[in-house]
Amino acid sequence: MPEDVxxxxxxxxxxxxxxVRYIGQVQGTKGTWLGVEWDDPGRGRHAGDHQGVKYFDxxxxxPTAGSFIRPTRPIDQPLSFLEAFRKKYAPDATTxxxxxxxxxxxxxxxxxxxxxxxxxxxxxxxxxxxxxxDGLCIAGxxxxxxxxxxxxxxxxxSPIEERHLKIVELDISRNLLEQWADVVGxxxxxxxxxxxxxxxxRFKDLCPPEFDKSQVHDVFxxxxxxxxxxxxxxxxxxxxxxxxxPNLTTxxxxxxxxxxxxxxxxxxxxxxxxxxxxALSSFANLTPITDLPHLKTLSLRSNLISTVHLTTTSTxxxxxxxxxxxxxxxxxALETWAPITTLPTxxxxxxxxxxxxxxxFAHPPIHPQTxxxxxxxxxxxIPTLTSLNHTPIPAPTxxxxxxxxxxxxxxxxxxxxxxxxxxxxxxxxxxxxxxALHGPPTITRPQEDKGQTSxxxxxxxxxxxxxxVEFTFYLAAAAGPDGGDEAREEKRMEIxxxxxxxxxxxxxxxxxxxxxxxxxxxxxxxxxxxVGGAGDDEGxxxxxxxxxxxxxxxxxxxxxxxAGGEMGGQGERQSGKWVRREVELVDSTREVGFWIxxxxxxxxxxxxxxxxx
Numbered sequence: 073m074p075e076d077v078x079x080x081x082x083x084x085x086x087x088x089x090x091x092v093r094y095i096g097q098v099q100g101t102k103g104t105w106l107g108v109e110w111d112d113p114g115r116g117r118h119a120g121d122h123q124g125v126k127y128f129d130x131x132x133x134x135p136t137a138g139s140f141i142r143p144t145r146p147i148d149q150p151l152s153f154l155e156a157f158r159k160k161y162a163p164d165a166t167t168x169x170x171x172x173x174x175x176x177x178x179x180x181x182x183x184x185x186x187x188x189x190x191x192x193x194x195x196x197x198x199x200x201x202x203x204x205x206d207g208l209c210i211a212g213x214x215x216x217x218x219x220x221x222x223x224x225x226x227x228x229x230s231p232i233e234e235r236h237l238k239i240v241e242l243d244i245s246r247n248l249l250e251q252w253a254d255v256v257g258x259x260x261x262x263x264x265x266x267x268x269x270x271x272x273x274r275f276k277d278l279c280p281p282e283f284d285k286s287q288v289h290d291v292f293x294x295x296x297x298x299x300x301x302x303x304x305x306x307x308x309x310x311x312x313x314x315x316x317x318p319n320l321t322t323x324x325x326x327x328x329x330x331x332x333x334x335x336x337x338x339x340x341x342x343x344x345x346x347x348x349x350x351a352l353s354s355f356a357n358l359t360p361i362t363d364l365p366h367l368k369t370l371s372l373r374s375n376l377i378s379t380v381h382l383t384t385t386s387t388x389x390x391x392x393x394x395x396x397x398x399x400x401x402x403x404x405a406l407e408t409w410a411p412i413t414t415l416p417t418x419x420x421x422x423x424x425x426x427x428x429x430x431x432x433f434a435h436p437p438i439h440p441q442t443x444x445x446x447x448x449x450x451x452x453x454i455p456t457l458t459s460l461n462h463t464p465i466p467a468p469t470x471x472x473x474x475x476x477x478x479x480x481x482x483x484x485x486x487x488x489x490x491x492x493x494x495x496x497x498x499x500x501x502x503x504x505x506x507x508a509l510h511g512p513p514t515i516t517r518p519q520e521d522k523g524q525t526s527x528x529x530x531x532x533x534x535x536x537x538x539x540x541v542e543f544t545f546y547l548a549a550a551a552g553p554d555g556g557d558e559a560r561e562e563k564r565m566e567i568x569x570x571x572x573x574x575x576x577x578x579x580x581x582x583x584x585x586x587x588x589x590x591x592x593x594x595x596x597x598x599x600x601x602x603v604g605g606a607g608d609d610e611g612x613x614x615x616x617x618x619x620x621x622x623x624x625x626x627x628x629x630x631x632x633x634x635a636g637g638e639m640g641g642q643g644e645r646q647s648g649k650w651v652r653r654e655v656e657l658v659d660s661t662r663e664v665g666f667w668i669x670x671x672x673x674x675x676x677x678x679x680x681x682x683x684x685x
Contacts, residue, residue: 077106077143080276082248084148084209085141088115089248091274093128098140105140111246111272111302113137131274131304133329150211150248153258154232160205161197202241206269210247212254232261240264245299246272252313253277260291268292269299271324278309288316297322304328311335326350336360348373348400355380355411355418359391367393371400373426378405380414391418398424402461406430409449413501416454424459425450443469445476445601445653452477453502471510476601478506482513483599487670490517540566541664541673545580548678569665573657576664580677592678593657595667600650 077083081092094107100123107127110116113134120128120138130137151159213229239262249255252275259265295317300310301324310325315338322344323337330350337345343366352358352375361367370393380391396419406412406427415422427433433446451457451465451473458465481500488496497503507513546562563583567576573593581588655667657675664673 080250080274082150082211082250082274083108084150084248085145087148087207088112089207089209089246089272090139091131091250091276093120093130093138096127098122098127099125104143106143107138107140109137110139111274115139148209150209150215152215153205153210153213153244154235155215156205156208156210156247157197157203160208161200161203198235198237200237200239201264203239204243206243206245206247206272208247210244210249212249212251213257229257229261232258237262238264241267243269243299244273245269245301249273250276256288256291259295263294265295267297268295271299271301271303273303275303275305275309278312289318292317293319296320299324300328301325302327306330307332307334311337314339332357333360336363340365342367344369346371347375350375352377353379353405355391355414358393362391362393364393365395367396369398370396372404373400374403376405377401377411378407380411380418393419395421397421400426401430402426403429406432408432409453409499412450413453413499416456416502420456422454422456425454425457426461428461443473443601448473448476448601449480452506455502455505474506475510477502478510478513479599482515485515486517539568539570539665541569541668541671542566543576544672544674545583545677546675547584548676567664569668570663572661572663573659574661576657577659580675584677586677586679589659590680592680594676594678595655595657596674596676597653597655598674599653601653 077092077095079092079095083090083092088110090108090110092106093109094105096104098105107120108116109120109128109130109132113130113132113136116134116136116139118138119130119133119135120126122140128138213232242259242262242265244255244258249270250273255268255270259268296319298314298317298320300313305313305325305328307330310328314320314323317339319341320339321341323339323342324346326346326348328350330347330352332352337360342364345361345364345367348371352372354377356379358370399415399419399422407430409432412427412432415425427450433444433450447460451460451470477500481497481503484496485493542564543566544562544564561584565579565583567579574588576593577588577591580586580591580593654676657664657667
């Protein structure tokens with residue numbers, strides 16, 4: 073059993089570190105048990121309970137982070153910093169007893185065998201600049217945590233300081249550190265230290281009463297980069313620690329289960345902040361850190377961000393990062409355009425944005441050589457953007473994106489009453505600027521009879537009529553017996569938008585007498601998409617073909633669709649390659665209303681090769 077085991081004690085079993093959360097009896101068993109929380113939450117079996125009785129709580133809140141272990145189970149031997157240092161970089165130099173003088177036995181000089189190699193290893197330690205000691209069971213300056221108030225920490229760390237180490241980057245992640253004082257003791261002896269990582273440790277006492285706080289500021293004044301990932305520290309604890317790093321420029325606090333940011337960081341020199349893999353759900357959670365004067369890069373990857381503000385009131389403080397240039401929002405929960413639309417307001421100097429692995433951007437390109445519509449709409453919404461998902465945005469791509477965005481707004485306005493125009497445009501704040509840049513689109517709404525009342529012919533919401541879509545199905549043209557195309561047969565039918573694709577295919581099978589699963593359904597939207605790389609040979613092009621042939625797919629102007637969404641002004645005759653947008657209704661239980669916004673749809677029925685009627 074480990075000597076003097078206590079709650080919060082850091083132990084390691086077969087290379088797996090853990091923290092003691094409980095010492096005592098367990099119902100239905102005999103003897104004493106240690107309840108531990110593993111650093112790797114997948115290694116345990118429960119969350120601190122046994123047969124319905126709760127014995128301890130896991131800091132990580134993971135359902136399988138806890139285990140019960142007998143105290144007699146052998147543990148990995150904890151090491152001091154210098155012991156781990158020698159074990160990693162000078163394994164043959166196990167002691168300091170390297171002879172400095174000749175060894176004489178019976179008047180004869182004994183030849184030193186192996187000592188020269190040891191001296192070379194020890195000498196090389198003084199020249200190391202990057203030292204990686206992660207996962208070596210380091211307990212602190214000594215082989216146990218610093219808890220002795222009678223012994224000054226500087227005295228304990230003097231053996232490290234006497235070696236005049238030139239370490240610039242130190243990684244002591246995933247060890248058995250539990251006292252921040254030990255980190256101070258180690259780093260206080262490293263005068264050249266600039267980068268420090270303590271990821272994966274579990275600190276239970278950040279600043280004990282016996283600790284001399286007056287020395288901390290000087291210890292970390294040279295450190296520029298700090299890693300606090302997976303330490304499970306609260307935000308307030310992170311703020312407390314970082315006040316000792318006056319010149320910090322890069323901070324990483326990922327995987328700490330942070331749900332909110334409650335207080336500002338007092339780091340005036342900070343330029344890079346990483347808060348990935350936490351539980352932040354809104355941009356509003358970031359309000360306390362908007363005061364960072366030099367912050368340029370912010371990573372919010374793998375959070376739960378889905379909204380701008382959880383609650384919006386007249387007293388909601390402005391959320392503006394005046395100097396931020398790079399923002400990572402990948403792997404979040406963005407499902408609507410509202411957060412993306414507000415980015416220019418919150419990040420007025422944004423140049424680079426990452427948005428992959430969000431529900432809003434989960435759809436693949438419609439055509440192999442086109443950009444996804446969500447990519448075009450993102451580019452058009454943020455005028456300062458020069459890179460999206462690590463891909464540069466050339467001028468032709470931006471122009472195509474903005475023209476496409478204008479056409480979508482025009483289509484929306486053309487299918488909505490005049491009275492709703494102001495409300496709709498409030499969701500597209502770039503519309504006036506895009507009209508000034510490319511010319512306003514032509515908006516054509518269905519004409520009403522002069523004597524017609526405002527409610528006549530209007531489809532009321534929440535009625536069956538409002539949920540019906542008029543489908544026009546037709547079989548794709550096939551070669552006839554004489555070599556020409558057979559006449560195209562069309563079928564029209566009103567179908568609720570809540571019907572799934574499988575049922576749609578069943579209807580098509582009955583209408584045309586074909587096997588439902590032997591056909592493909594392709595929705596013709598009547599809209600155009602720019603081909604990637606149009607007018608430019610780099611950046612967004614998905615094709616390596618450099619053929620300059622302009623035949624096929626080049627559109628001199630946008631054709632009138634009859635829906636009132638055609639482009640006017642300068643955007644009407646921009647040269648470039650365009651393709652008609654088509655969407656396959658893939659086999660699934662998803663409702664067709666997911667793909668269809670209006671009340672009219674045209675669907676092409678194609679027979680799969682090798683499958684008969």
